[in-house]
Amino acid sequence: MSVRPIITAPDPRLKAVSEPVKTVDDEIRRLIDDMMDSMYAADGIGLAAIQIGVPKRILVMDIAQKDGANEPRVFINPQIVWASEETATFEEGCLSVPEIWDEVDRPARIKAEYLDRDGNKKLLEADGLLATCLQHEMDHLNGVLFIDHLSKLKRSMAIKKLTKAKKLKEAG
Ligand code: K1U
Ligand code: ZN
Numbered sequence: 001m002s003v004r005p006i007i008t009a010p011d012p013r014l015k016a017v018s019e020p021v022k023t024v025d026d027e028i029r030r031l032i033d034d035m036m037d038s039m040y041a042a043d044g045i046g047l048a049a050i051q052i053g054v055p056k057r058i059l060v061m062d063i064a065q066k067d068g069a070n071e072p073r074v075f076i077n078p079q080i081v082w083a084s085e086e087t088a089t090f091e092e093g094c095l096s097v098p099e100i101w102d103e104v105d106r107p108a109r110i111k112a113e114y115l116d117r118d119g120n121k122k123l124l125e126a127d128g129l130l131a132t133c134l135q136h137e138m139d140h141l142n143g144v145l146f147i148d149h150l151s152k153l154k155r156s157m158a159i160k161k162l163t164k165a166k167k168l169k170e171a172g
Contacts, residue, residue, distance in 0.1 A: 001033040003041040004052040006095050009162050014096055015143040018048070018055040020077050024119035028058070032074050032117055035060045040070075044095045046133045048140030051096050059137040063129050078114035078138055081123075083107035090132040092146045098165070100158050104149045106135045 007013055021028055031054060039047040039060055049058040057077045064071035088108035093101045109127045112134060116122050126134055136146055147158045 001030075001037050003037045004034055006038060006042055006047075006051050007053055008096050008098055008166065009145060009147075010159055010166075011096075013053055013055075014050060014140070014145060016050060016055045017143050018050050018057045018141045020057050021115070024076060024115055024117065028056075028076070029117055031056070032058060032060060036062075036072055039095075042095050045129075046137045047095065048137050050140055050143075057141045059134070059141070061130075061133055061137065063133055074117045075112070075134070075137075076115040076117070076119075078112050078134070078141075080110050080112050080135070080138065082111040084109040088128075088132065090129065092132070092136055094136070094146055096140075097145055097147055097158065097162065100147065100161065102146070102150055102154065102158075104132075104136075104146050106132055106149075110135065112138075 031049065035047050035049060035052060035058065038052055045063050046059065046061040049056045059075040059078060061073045062071055084107045086108045087105045089103050089105050091101050092104045108131065110131050112124050112126065114122055147155050
């Protein structure tokens with residue numbers, strides 16, 4: 001298992017639409033283990049495979065309190081099959097959009113189908129942070145970042161800030 005570098009915006013790879021997983025095999029499970037390690041190492045509560053440069057429809061998540069036991073979750077080929085009309089607003093951040101946090105409105109409750117790490121089909125009903133995080137991570141599978149849900153002005157300010165931070169980092 002290993003920690004892999006997380007891609008940050010603006011990077012064209014984050015705009016890619018990820019491909020469904022055809023077979024859940026040991027190679028996929030090794031990728032999931034690396035994603036978990038990378039998420040915990042970065043102090044995140046979620047991670048999509050594309051954030052480590054792999055365009056496959058896989059998410060990992062752990063929204064448990066930091067001072068409690070880990071509660072790792074894996075979602076392969078997730079699909080939202082129902083979403084409430086009622087929305088909820090959460091302040092979101094993203095490991096691929098460092099140092100930017102803003103409020104995003106999303107459906108408050110969802111039902112999602114997915115495969116677990118053994119390839120079994122599952123159905124999950126989610127609300128609260130779980131629903132928000134799942135929708136945020138599923139957006140990554142379609143090349144969408146949380147800043148794409150903000151106003152044009154806020155998004156362009158965020159991209160400017162990210163581009164400047166990247167240039168400073170590259171200059172050493
Ligand atoms: O990069 C990601 O997609 C993961 C992202 C998930 C997320 C957070 C908040 C709302 C929606 C989705 C993160 O994990 S950002 C980092 C984070 O949440 C955090 C980092 C340090 C301390 C506490 C929280
Ligand atoms: Zn994210």
